[in-house]
Amino acid sequence: MDYERLIDEETWAFIKRTAESYPDDAVDLSIEDQRRVYDKMCQDFRQPRPAGVETLDRSANGVAVRIYTAGDPTRTVIYFHGGGFILGGLDSHDDVCAEICAQTGYRIVAVDYRLCPEHVHPIQFQDSWTAVEWAVHEFGDPLVLAGDSAGGNLAAAVAHYARGRLKAPVLGQVLIYPGLGGDTSRGSYVEHAHAPLLSRDDILFYETMRCAGEVPKSDPTFAPLLDADFSDLPPTVVVTADCDPLRDDGSAYCDKVTAAGGQAYWINEPGLVHGYLRARTTVKRAADSFERISVAIEALGQGIWSYD
Template sequence: MAAPPQRRTWTANDYALRLDPQMLGFIDATNAHYPPDTIDASVMAQRAIYDRMCTAFRAVRPADVLVEDVLPPSSHPIPLRQYRRHDVVTQVAAVLYLHGGGLVVGGLDSHDDVCAEICARTGFRVTAADYRLLPEHSYADACDDALAALRWLLDESGVPVVVVGDSAGGLLAAMAVQAMRGEARQAAGQVLIYPGLGGADDLSSRIEHAEAPMLTRAEVKAYDALRGVTAPTPLGQPDFSGLPPTVVIPAECDPLCDDAVVYDDAIRQAGGRSVCLIQQGWVHGGLRARHAADVARRAFDVAVDAIEALGHGRWPY
């Protein structure tokens, strides 16, 4: 598995000079709602702060999207929220969305607008899963919930399913498709947005962007420790063959950037289809800037285009 080349560490001044004013404004606005020291607060306080931040940035749902909260009638019930465009009669594909938040914060409301906009733009039905969070539950519980949601959606929808996750949701998405590797039914593809995939702490981006805005190397290590440093991760798997078509969309200014680079390389080395589309000038958590910064808008366009292509069975890369 090839490792990215070593690069120098960025300083705070580098970000101030090299990120565009729109992204810098978004970072300042985020920090006003979610201060950088939030990770030191209690879990309940972190969730309250995160929820307030999500509310402050939440966009209005597109008017043509209908939303319904459901609970699968199965032996593994998981709260779900489904989005469908009212003018789409015949579904072509479905999307399972797994939210970010370090496996600690977030839920059905935190990424509600993102899911609604994916539905509006692709016409696909989108299902968001409210997986169990740490520390009340285990990392294994979260992985089990993601896998159960994927299996249920594959059974229930009857159409190709694209699995999408951002940040820790990308970790769960990759674990779910890995768990189904070799089975007769598979996801049509996976789209992972600035995912944390269990990369080594000495990867270049962990060092170069150790003090990146929005997510630092120390915060990554704290979340890794909470998950369990010996817990299975996508990059810790022995075999990357047989995975569905994969699009990884990391942010350049993110200590997790090279997790995506290494994962993409591992899939391609195993003979699979994968592409890594690094978004220059973007930061972790930058999905919320899609209506405020051109860099984030373009990154969201890249993600939506990937979801649409995989849902239709295309590989335009």
């Protein structure tokens, strides 16, 4: 793959800066060391919270959450962070959540689900569902589900499971370069097996850590693409990076939603790589994509579908 042609200078600078904190061989480190270098990388990229955004850390029936508000919101976004299910937490995506809050005016509830390998599947899904149920009981607002990478997986898994189970409507879901359980032997998994910042081998490593054993074959709380029923899902926007092994999961997921009669739209961002949310202040392509993500979250929260 000719990444020198596909990826522009700004994005290469972001890739190199990322590698200074989180090198390509980080998966060879101990889990503790992986978390240490990942947290340092996130801190290196972290932006100040926008003025007017207030935060409060709470326990959502035992699951740690951070609540972001700016004004008097009437919608709640549940945000699930990325990190391969083994990395990240409330601080790793703090600035992203704060900026989404400021740009949409919605309440953001960031979920600090327990991590692998200390807590293997389905703990991450169970924590996510617990936080969602708590938010509905606490605030009573209609919901938008959102998340990046592993968090995109959890957002989709919650959307599937939530059908008929919540007292508040799920108005939409926005999935950012999600891993949804696609076929790792074909498509973008092969085409971009050695992509910058996330390789196919990395994905398989994270999958092994998540399972601590055999990978489930028909569990949509593990891999939403494995669900046999895609009907009655909320309007869905999936945003992927073109230079990413996970790219085709987004396309396949949207195809399944629309085939079942739902609304889904796939945005594939040319020249971008996995994890580009951290590049939104230095890479124009990433900044433009983040704007599209915020607009999608805000529009779905208002029941607006502008993708037909």
